[in-house]
Each structure stands twice: as structure tokens, then as C-alpha cells.
Amino acid sequence: MRPSQKKYYMTYNNSVLVGNWSEERLKNEYDFKLFLRKRDRRELLLQRSRNLFSNLLKEKTLAISGTFLMFGYNVQVVASDMPAGKSVGDKPQYGLALSSLVSERQVDYMENINDGCLMTLSPIVTPCCRNSFVLLSANDETIHGQKLNYGDEFLLKAENYGDPQAAPLYVRYTPSGVPEPADRMPIRLSSTKDINCRWTTMPLLPRDRLEGLGSPIQTGKRLIIKNCVADKSLCVMNENWMQTFFGPECGVTCRNYIDIHKRFTARNVFTLVSDVAVKKKA
Template structure:
């Protein structure tokens, strides 16, 4: 008599669609743990999307510049803007580029405000905001608020809305092993040599006697854009929205807007460094020509 397979032993009844195979219980527990972790991070505001939203709100907060005047005053809130950007196949007339603070993707998880881990770039500036506005303070330890800034006078650039411990813009020479003392995500080069980058430092660190960053590294001064007029213009008041050269006092390198584009959280922006760019006539080219804008718009030509 031939053998017959019972219904209990048939494959169709043994494995039905509702039968779970594999580590289904472990996978279910893992999904529940992920959802619980997501809800907990959402309630505490630790989600990356919420941190990014808070970051943009903090960095893009609008700032009121100093009252429009023909001269730059110590203590005024200003923008540092290149006169123009000579970029091939790119119209930069409507960009209104300005020196700006940018945060990298790794530091966004720990802080959503301006801190020492932030870097500096030249970014399009539709309006003055926290990231592209700076306060001019005296280069010495005296309070010179309200005085007119002059050619050759040392000054410092302080981030707007800094806490009790202000954050200053600085640059530094290379170390003994020729490595950079400021760590940045991207670097620009001139003839194969890496340019000096810019960084941010708290004021309390430069005032410490045994600190790693001397206070002189935060000092800057301005020169006349015409080399033939620099000697006679020394000590004269600094005009606003006029071409000039901004020099880092410790390294004698000029503030330079590089024609190198990098991608940031705020979009494509240009690199900035401390490097001297001159033509055959020993005159600074467009990379080293800036203007200090306080909202008083004049026709700046170079």
C-alpha cells in the first residue's frame, strides 16, 4: 500500500506566512530600542536635525551694524568684505562676500554657537548677522571705545554676542616642525606652501601668562592700498567702505580671500588665509584688498 503524507507533515501547513524565521525577536527588540532612543533624544532636543535648526538660528541671527559714518570707530560692529572677487566664470557682483564664521560637521553635535572649533571663510552676505559681523576692539589693554581707528593702529576682531569671555580672531606662524599651529578642515596654498589659516580663541587664554597663544597673535592693523601713500597716511583716520590692506601684526602677512571654493553647512564658500599676494609692481592684488563696512555705502574703487 503506497505511503501518504499527512496534512501535519506537509510543507504548506508547516511554514505559513505568519511563521517567523530567523532572529525576529532580536530584530523586534532592536527596533523598539531605536524608537525609545529616538523619543528620548527628541524630548531632550539632541536630534541632529534639531541641533542644525538651532545652529542656523544662532548663526543667522540679524545684527545691527554701527551707525553709518565716514570713519571707523573702535567698538563699532562692522563687516570685513573683499572689494571684489576675481573668480573665473563666476559673477560675484551680487554675492556681497564677507569674512564669516563657519562650523564644521563634527563640532555641530557638541555646540551650536560660535566657539574655538569654528573656522573662518569668505561667505555671501545678504544681511549682517552673527556669523559675518565683528566688533573692533583696541589692540592694547586700554578701553578706546568711541575713538577713531587710524592707519597702523593695532586692533582686534571680536565675535559679536560673545559670552563673558569674548572670542577673538587670530592667526599664528608655523611651529618648529613647519606644521600649522591652527587645525582647519581645508587649507590653501601658494607655490606649494600652505598658507597661514585663521582661528578663534577666547580672550582669557591670550591673557594667561603661560598660555599657548600670545596676545600679539590677535592684533591686526590696516595699510593704505597704494604703497606710495602708506608713509604719509600713517596715523590718519581709517575711512569706511574704502579699499585697504589688513595685515596680521605678528606675521606681517595680509588677510587674503582665496579663489578656492569649499562646501560648508551654509553652502559653497571661499577660503581665507594670511598670505601676501603682490604683482610685479609690488602692489597688492585683489586677494589682499578689503574694506571695513559699517553700513555707510560709498563707491569703493580699486
């Protein structure tokens, strides 16, 4: 290239503003003010996540009912025979607690449990908002202090410690009228109290089911929990582990797993726990 054909460009020092500098400055100022306003209103995603963890994982002392399960007291639904996916030293840990789940997409607009929250089984068995329920009679929710017997229908009302004034939520099974996928998880929290929210229990061993019907249930007793409408037992979806906002958790549904001796397998074995000491023994 000839020297006469060279193009000379004008150079600027650092004090010269180029481009849409005015619009960019105004936009940065607006973004900063918007950030301050969201921070003051506690609307930032980080703040919402902290509030969510604080509300759902806040430890709570269970209202212990004593030796037997009673209506009106707190319980946890624990699959005591299933491995928790972690171990302390060489000793494996067992126990998965029925828990409500808030997904990553719901964190933006939810800070407590709500209608439609999916139910999972979590290795976190410490009593907290997401895994503690109130045992209520399906016939009269005002009953308090009466023993729960095998065969009695009951409701599991979720404990919402973050918003006690919110509408009550119940553990509900949604049956499917058509063949469903094996990994479908139909148990959720619902503000609609209908017959799909009714559950019942029966003894674990077949030889005890006839004589045990109508007898009180001991705290931490291994038993079978059935949905009254579907007539299927609560079970662990051990092949359906997922990574959630609270760590790896397992799916839960209603399905019968029976061996050749007509006994329920470990997937269907649960305990209703109302005492931390009993849970550790189980």
C-alpha cells in the same frame, strides 16, 4: 528527483512569529523611546542643524559708527574687489565677507561658533553672527567711540548671538615655523588672546602710506589689513574654493601679493564695513 526524495517544508501563516521576534520587538521599542527622548532634548541631527543655521545666520543690524571706524562698534571684513562666484543677470557680484565656519563633523556637538572654528570668505555678506565682529583696541578693550587710525593695532572679537555668555573669541592667525603647504588655512577663532590676534591697517596706495599713517579710517575705505606678528597681509585664497555647510566658500590666509609696481593686488584689498549702505556702494 524521485517523489519519495522530495523534502516537504512546513508552512506558516502570518500570525506565527519566527526568529528572534521578542528581541526585535524590544529593540524597536527601545529605539523609538530613544528617538522620543532625543527629540524632547532637541538632540536630533535635524534639530541641531536648524539651531546651527538659526544661530549663525540670524540677521543682525550693525551698530553703525558713522563716517569713520570707531572702537567698540560692529564691523565686517569684506574683500570688495573679489568676485562672489554668483551674478544677478548680466552684472557680476563682488564681495566676500570674512566668516567663521562650522564643518559638517562639528554639527553633531556644536550649535554656535566655538574655539577653533575655521575662518573663510563667504559670498553671504548679510550681517549675521558668523561674519560680524567687534572692533576692539589691542591696548585697552574698554575704549568705545574712539576713531581707528591707520597703524593702530586692533582685535576682531566674534559676535556670538547664540550664546552671549560664552567666552570671547578672537580672530587669530597661527604662523608656521616651517615651510607650509599653499592651501593651509591658518586663521581661526580662538579664546586665547595673544599677540597673534593683533591686526593693523595701512593705506592701499604706496604714496599715501607715509602721510596717511595716524589718520582716521573712513567706513568702507579700501585698505590693507596686516597681522602684526607675521607682518603679512590678509589675502584671498581665490584658488581654494570649498563646499561647506553654508555653500561654496573661499579660503583666507596671510600672504603678500604684490605686482611689479609694488602695489598690492585685489587679493589683499579689503574694507572694514560698519554700514550696509556703504557696503552696497563698495
